[in-house]
Amino acid sequence: MVPKPVVSCPADWRTDGLSAALLGLIAFLVFCPVLGHRFLESWDDSTAILLNRDYNPPHLRHLVHYWTQPPESDLFYVPITYSLWGLLALVSRGSAPAGLPFNPAFFYAANLLSHVMSSILVYLILRRLVPSRPAAWIAAAFFALHPIQVEAIANAWTVYTPLSAMFGFFAVWQYLIFSERKVHRNRASVPGWRRSPRIHYAAGTFGFALALLTKPTIVTIPLMVAAIELGLRGRKVRDVALPLGIWLAMAFVIFLVNHHATAVAYIFVPEPLFRTMVPLDAIAFYLGKILVPVHLVMDYGRTPYSIAGHSHLQFTCILAIALLGASWMLRRRWPWILTGLGVFVFGLIPTIGILPFTFQYFSTVADRYVYVAMLGPALVLAFWLTKFSMNLVLPAALAILAILAGMSVAQLRHWQDDWQVAAYTLKVNPRSNAAPAIFEYLFTRKFHRDPPEHPLPAPGLCSLGQSELLEIGDLMFGRHYYEVASRCYQEALHKGPAKADVYARLGRTLERDCRPLEAKEACKQALAIDPNEIDAKLTLGKIAKEIP
Secondary structure (H helix, E strand, C coil): CCCCCCCCCHHHHHHHHHHHHHHHHHHHHHHHHHHHCCCCCCCHHHHHHHCCCCECCECHHHHCHHHHCCCCCCCCCCHHHHHHHHHHHHHHHHHCCCCCCCCHHHHHHHHHHHHHHHHHHHHHHHHCCCCCHHHHHHHHHHHHHCHHHHHHHCCHHHHHHHHHHHHHHHHHHHHHHHHHHHHHCCCCCCCCCCCCCHHHHHHHHHHHHHHHCCCHHHHHHHHHHHHHHHHCCCCCHHHHHHHHHHHHHHHHHHHHHHHHHHCCCCCCCCCHHHHCHHHHHHHHHHHHHHHCCCCCCCCCCCCHHHHCCCCHHHHHHHHHHHHHHHHHHCCCCCHHHHHHHHHHHHHHHHHCCCCCCHHHHCCCCCHHHHCHHHHHHHHHHHHHHCCCCHHHHHHHHHHHHHHHHHHHHHHHHCCCCHHHHHHHHHHHCCCCCHHHHHHHHHHHHHCCCCCCCCCCCCCCCCCCCHHHHHHHHHHHHHCCCHHHHHHHHHHHHHHCCCCHHHHHHHHHHHHHCCCHHHHHHHHHHHHHHCCCCHHHHHHHHHHHHHCC
16 A cells, blocks of 8 residues: 655744754765865866866856856866855865865865765655655664765765765755645645645756756656656656656756766776676675675776676576565565655666776776665665564664764765875775776875876875874785885884884886886895895896896
């Protein structure tokens, strides 16, 4: 049986308002450490913000072309995002730290506030659907505090993810009110129902338009709304065809404008049969990370090519198919399972591997791609909680939320700067292609090998300890990144007492990198500290054979 939708009457606005405010405050307190983070210069913060010629110096007239001109090369048409960055650059320029053009705290504040508002809107959406206020609040807190949301907040350049979600969730919320008022507008006994539902549809359409101009992958919002309307509320297709059809037409226009940016020639595109397995694998992977949010990194290395020969691919695909089949069979008894799963999958469609996209060079899956789709698991959780007495589940639910909040705080530490991001990614995923590139960039900048006209200063002091640098150096040596490995060993020597084994590793690496004279000097340093250092003697022997 389809559950009856909840009506939010004016008499409840104070309670819901206080609940929403509490949720927003908790989300802010958990993620506010991001305000002290540095720009991630080795990633897109540099090209999108720091080195953007329209922001150096920033001026309002420099932002006009983002609205009037078609995007260049592989850039998306996202005028709201670029305009927001320009405004933040303008207001933060005066308080920028030494050597930086802008203050990163302003950019991270935009991410944080967008996430807080998105979390509140998720709560308001659930209140339209779930009869229990505590259940809706707990599910919205699950969305707000989950560690998988950290990446979208801890990157200055990913502001378009929580910002577009904020606009998109506002559109969903307004559409749900529009749908209710359209059905019940003749109920004079319910205060406020005589107000025209078109006002809410217009507000939702405006919010959806803002979302599309912030991030094109938000185009699936109409499908997410359709899943809720048809799966939970029992609406007929004819009831949603016109209003959601208009939204789909808007989404199609944005898709046509941005389709060139998704055409990537260097991404491995599998055969049609295998191509259907990539999205199934991604769905299973995301669900696993939502249930067990550990080892969350920027680069999972889960490309179509890398998973092609793995035996786990069959398991993840079977798991995803079984979940979809089970939710379909249970649709009449528990329609919220199929609806939540539908919202989840629809939210992932643009970046699930059906069409190739740029980041697939590193990985099909990334935490930021699941941000909007997290509405689906939140919806399922909210309805599942209504099956139990709140007096019984509330303590356990609050304990789990506290654990998730603690994990998010810990996850934020891995995003403090480029060094931490790359180091943690490499520890979790030693086969990462992104982490070595970041280290190469950082060491190149640190040792002043950039062109003299480079506008940014060298990166700050390495925030990694000696043991971490040695571990990373060994990983890079094993993968034949000898330049990066040698830089790690050199930095490790500056971080702590000079050790013979560190000099020996450095000498071995330099010898492999075809730098025998430097390798010889490093080995001599190792033997000066410990005359019995065997690795240094072996490396000197190799050098002696090559250079008599």
